[in-house]
Amino acid sequence: MAVSLREYRARIKSTESMKKITRAMELIAASRIIKAQQRAQQAAPYARELTRAVSAVATFSNVDHPLTKEEENPKRAAVLVITSDRGLAGAYSSSVLKETERLAERLRDEGKEIDYFLAGRKAEAYFKFRSRPFVESWTGFSDQPTYDKAAEIGRALIEAFLKEQGEEGDVDEVHVVYTRFRSMLVQEPTAVRLLPLEVVEADEGAEAPAPEDLLPLYEFEPSASEVLDGLLPQYVQSRIFYSLLQAAASELAARQKAMKAATDNADELIKKLTRIANQARQAGITQEISEIVGGVNALADAQAAAND
C-alpha cells in the first residue's frame, strides 16, 4: 500500500509541474495575441490605401494586366498553405491542412494539377512525412510575420503565375489557405483565390456610396498602366501579409485555448489523484490499526490461555 501512495504523490507532483508549464504557455500566448492584433491593426492603413488606389486605377482605365488575366483553360493551380511552426496549438494546423485537402480535391475535380507552396514547419512536416512534393517552403516566422517574408512569398507566387502556360513551373491560379481570426474564440480556416486578381468594382452592394467614398478623378503618372504595374504586385504582397498576420493571431489564440484546456485538465487530474492518494493513505492507516488490534487481541488471548 505504501508504495502506491508514493507513486500517486510522484504523479501529482509531475502533473503540477506540467500544469505550471501549460499555464505559462497560456499566459505567453495571451500576451502575444494583443501584440499580434496590434500589428494587424497597424498594417490595416496600408492595405486600405492600396485597395483604394487599385480600385481607382481599375475604375478609370480598362484593366488589362497580366495579374488580372484569367487563363482560358487553367491547368495548374498553386496553393499557399499557411500553418504554424510549432505545435501545442490544438487543432490549428491540422484544420488548415484539412481545408487544404478539401480545396485540393475540388481543384482536382476541375481537372487542375496542384503545386504546393508552404509556410510554417507544420505544413512542411506534413508534406515531407507523406513524401508529397512541394515547390517551396518558408519557415520560422509563423507567430510574428514580417512584411519582407510576405514580399518574398509574393514574389515567388507572382513569378510562377506570370510564366506562360506550358512553361516549367507555370501556374494559372493561386489560392491561399489560412486561418481567419474572427475572435478570441473563433478562428476559421479559409481558402481564397488570390490570382488572377478580381478587381472589386465600385458598384458592389446595393446602397449608394457616401460622397467621400466616391473616387476622385485621378491623374496617373506616368500612365495608368504603369501605375497598375507598380501597384498590383504590392497589392498581392499586402494580401499575403494580411493572411500571415491573421494566421499569426489565430495561431496564438488557438494555442491559448489549447493551453487553457490543458491547464484545466491538469487541475482535474491533480484533484482526482489527490483523492486516490488520500484513500490509499487512509486504507494504509486502517490496515495498520486493524493489524495492531489484531495483534493485541491475539496477545490477550494467548495470555488468557496461559493464565487458565
Added chain:
Amino acid sequence: MATAAGSEALHVELVAADRTVWSGDAAMVIARTTEGDVGVLRDHAPVLSLLSEAVVEVQVEGTDDVVVAAVDGGFLSVANNRVSILSEHIELGEEIHVEKVKAELEEARGLIGANNEAERRVRRAEARLRAAEKVSGSGVGH
C-alpha cells in the same frame, strides 16, 4: 468642392506596410516620382503616381519643422487635400542608423553587376543616407 476644401489643411500620411510612420497636417509635401520631383500644396488636383527610391519631405503646417523620410518605391496619392504616401518601407530621418546604411551601401556597391537587386539596394541605401543627412543638417556631399 474647392471652396469647401479651401479651409482644410493638407492632411498627410506616411504609411509603411506594417505601420503608419507619420501622419499630420502639412503645408507642403515634396516627393520624387518616377517622372521627377513634385511638390504638393493645398488643393492639388487628384493624382496617383509611382515614387522612386528617394527622400520625401513634409513641411509641417504652422511650424518650420520638416519631416524627412526615405521611401523605397511605392506610390503617392493625392485627393481632397489628403496625401497618402505608401511604400513597403519608410524610415524617418531620425530613425536611420548612418553607420549601418553606409555599410549596406558599400556591400551593395560591391555587388553591382552581379545581380539586378544590387542596384536597387544602392538606390535605397543612398536615399536613406540622404534622409539621415538632411535631418542632422550636416549636408555632407558624396
